[in-house]
Amino acid sequence: MAELNKMKDQIMLTKNNLESQKAEQNDLISTLAAKKNKTAQETALLESQKSKLSSQEQTLLSNISAAYAEEQRKKEEAAKRAMEEKRRQAAANSAASTRAVSPSPSKSAPATSSAVAQAPSTGGSSSSASGMFIKPAQGILTSGFSDRTNPVTGQHESHKGQDIAAGGTVQVVAAASGRVVFAGYGAPGSGYGGYGYVVEIDHGNGYQTLYGHMRAGSLNVVAGQNVMQGQAIGIMGSTGQSTGQHLHFEIHKNGVPVDPTPYL
Secondary structure, eight states, X not given: OHHHHHHHHHHHHHHHHHHHHHHHHHHHHHHHHHHHHHHHHHHHHHHHHHHHHHHHHHXXXXXXXXXXXXXXXXXXXXXHHHHHHHHHHHHHHHHHHHHHHSOOTTSOOOOOOOSSOOOOOOTTOTTTTTTSSOOSSSSXXXXXXXXXXXXXXXXXXXXXXXXXXXXXXXXXXXXXOEEEEXXXXXXXXXXXXXXXXXXXXXXXXXXEEEEEEEOTTOOOOOTTOEEOTTOEEEEBBOOSSOSSSEEEEEEEETTEEEOSGGGO
């Protein structure tokens, strides 16, 4: 009997130990489940914060982009207004000059001459055309009238004029007297594409000159305006297809580009 009681006590002790271990395991499982739930909640919170930060970043980038676009629009409008004012002023000055030189009605007027200043006849000889035009801007000649590789497109092509380069604010003047044919931005398809802000002047006798890549807002003349040799028409710039500040200068004879060198 004593032996049975001893075995019974041993079984009860073992049972109690097993129940204690089971309770500990249950506690551990509960703890791990709680930690897992907490980790899941923290993960969800982090994902939510990440999504919120991403949304805020997109909103910030959108606001920055909109602010930049608005700033560029204001700059373009300001430049456009400045150019329009210069054109208006130039037109007013031209009209005032025309009135100033008009003959008085009480006097006999001399024979009417062409509105476009006539260039001396060259008779087709480049030597007789020498000195007909003046250099349109101060600077160094960086590219002449020849075939070359276009520094913008990389294509081999004919360079139909001269490139005169200089730093700072450099005035561009009319190489000879004449009438302005075009003054503005050379949009693609306009016949002046790639020249940026450009002026073309007709000098009569089949001669025209072209001045390209001038600074935005710097043009002092308008189409139809008469200009004198040496009159400022704009400022050297780098607009259009350009890799740096310079003036692209062309002389045309009967619509065909010619080397400016013998004419200057």
